Ligand SMILES: Cc1cc2nc3c(=O)[nH]c(=O)nc-3n(C[C@H](O)[C@H](O)[C@H](O)COP(=O)(O)OP(=O)(O)OC[C@H]3O[C@@H](n4cnc5c(N)ncnc54)[C@H](O)[C@@H]3O)c2cc1C
């Protein structure tokens with residue numbers, strides 16, 4: 001089983017994300033970078049499938065030099081090799097552009113199964129996985145909380161409002177991860193040592209048959225970033241006992257906030 | 261050229277989801293801004309009957325794709341029908357709800373049509389010939405203003421964020437012809453937790469965190485029942501195995517924007533805030549006066565939740581009793 005994991009490096013979830021001077025990008029100096037949490041689930045699931053049925057796990061990422069660290073971390077967890085598409089022309093990409101690059105890279109490698117995160121926790125597009133599947137013309141199941149590998153088919157439990165749907169797709173296919181799928185392992189020290197010697201290939205857009213000019217006009221352009229509206233900070237309800245506080249709260253919710 | 265907004269109205273088991281009405285209303289507003297008309301599209305099996313309800317929210321023209329093959333949502337079948345309708349109508353804008361279905365469908369459709377897509381929007385307007393969307397990124401730590409290009413321009417709207425305003429019009433319901441080729445993905449079955457309102461769809465969410473100290477959520481459930489609310493949880497509570505994954509609110513859980521969010525025994529970690537900070541009103545109950553959640557709520561009570569929450573439940577009961 002040839003498994004490819006689409007992995008993006010993102011600011012850690014506890015990072016303070018601040019807007020840069022230009023008003024349209026974020027400050028990256030003080031950011032701590034991690035594998036996007038949903039992609040970490042993807043790596044873990046890929047390793048488990050390989051452990052069960054054999055094969056290899058390739059990590060594929062589009063990003064700058066720095067993204068190498070995230071790929072190395074996945075290799076330290078146990079993935080076999082990494083491919084980084086690193087090209088200045090790819091920096092301004094929107095979700096579809098990224099998906100096009102990933103699909104072009106995938107076309108040059110063997111794959112039976114592609115696993116992506118449901119969304120990257122930076123751009124939150126919820127788009128790249130299904131779009132890659134469309135460009136490869138393979139089926140895609142999103143928000144998978146459980147999978148069962150069969151003979152040439154995979155059964156996926158997809159989360160939806162109020163329950164789950166069980167779906168089955170032939171391979172090759174792509175699925176995206178949902179929390180609950182697994183608990184990702186930590187990279188062990190021997191794993192980290194081994195990862196240093198695992199193959200990690202760098203590619204440019206030209207290497208995968210794409211031209212920089214194809215990515216100069218993204219369909220979605222960020223014009224400005226702004227902080228979300230801030231709450232003034234809690235109005236604390238003071239009283240001598242819990243019962244009076246509770247009564248006061250309910251009164252405020254009813255008369256002032258008008259939500260009950 | 262007349263410009264159309266196509267709003268895809270999601271239904272489940274023969275009833276429109278609330279976000280469907282929000283989508284129609286938003287579509288109507290955008291149609292007015294671009295000086296065009298609104299067309300609604302409903303997909304499903306046996307949905308012809310309910311389709312007319314969309315006129316109450318302003319859909320003048322309602323297209324219905326009614327077919328056994330659409331009884332359960334599968335990506336490719338739905339995508340095929342939507343792509344055909346879009347080819348036919350050439351809409352300027354395509355809208356749907358940012359539900360688990362809408363996000364899945366929009367993503368695949370955007371790639372098929374090579375169309376710009378803004379997911380999980382909290383504000384939308386048509387300006388200078390393009391869709392301008394506002395969407396939370398980085399777990400809601402930042403709001404991005406984005407401009408879309410090309411045709412059509414697609415957006416999914418965050419549930420509970422846009423108003424579902426009534427605007428009764430004379431709607432015409434048209435059945436569209438379709439030949440759905442079987443999806444490569446086979447639907448096997450659905451496992452629904454009966455009688456449970458999903459936290460993303462509830463008007464009120466009451467959540468319990470590690471402060472619950474165990475899997476006994478009786479006090480939370482009693483308040484939720486009194487308020488007609490759904491029960492949520494922090495990741496810590498889910499990790500402890502006290503609550504299912506589907507109840508988790510946050511960056512690696514669900515994003516909710518109810519009218520009222522009540523956080524009990526939750527400290528207010530940034531990853532939890534990512535899932536609930538767009539709620540309209542936030543209440544926190546925590547025994548630690550320095551808990552960060554108090555800086556992010558509208559009303560706070562310092563106290564033991566096992567003491568405070570039952571009193572809130574009782575006060576709500578009294579209020580309801582009049
Ligand atoms: C990559 C990543 C993703 C994450 N994603 C999420 C996510 O999606 N959702 C999420 O919630 N977290 C997430 N987290 C975890 C997050 O960082 C916090 O650890 C978590 O939210 C804490 O949960 P909590 O507030 O219930 O517990 P704690 O932080 O332990 O807080 C418990 C609170 O309960 C109060 N308390 C205790 N007893 C009582 C009582 N009897 N009455 C009243 N108050 C009481 C305490 O004062 C305390 O403030 C994520 C973390 C990481 C690293």
Ligand SMILES: Nc1ncnc2c1ncn2[C@@H]1O[C@H](COP(=O)(O)O)[C@@H](O)[C@H]1O
Pocket residue numbers: 006007008036038039060061062063095098102115116117118119120121123124125126127128129
């Ligand atoms: N630059 C990238 N490199 C590799 N994978 C990516 C990249 N961007 C997005 N993905 C994959 O697509 C998923 C969804 O991303 P998005 O649609 O941007 O929210 C991520 O979880 C990754 O699996």
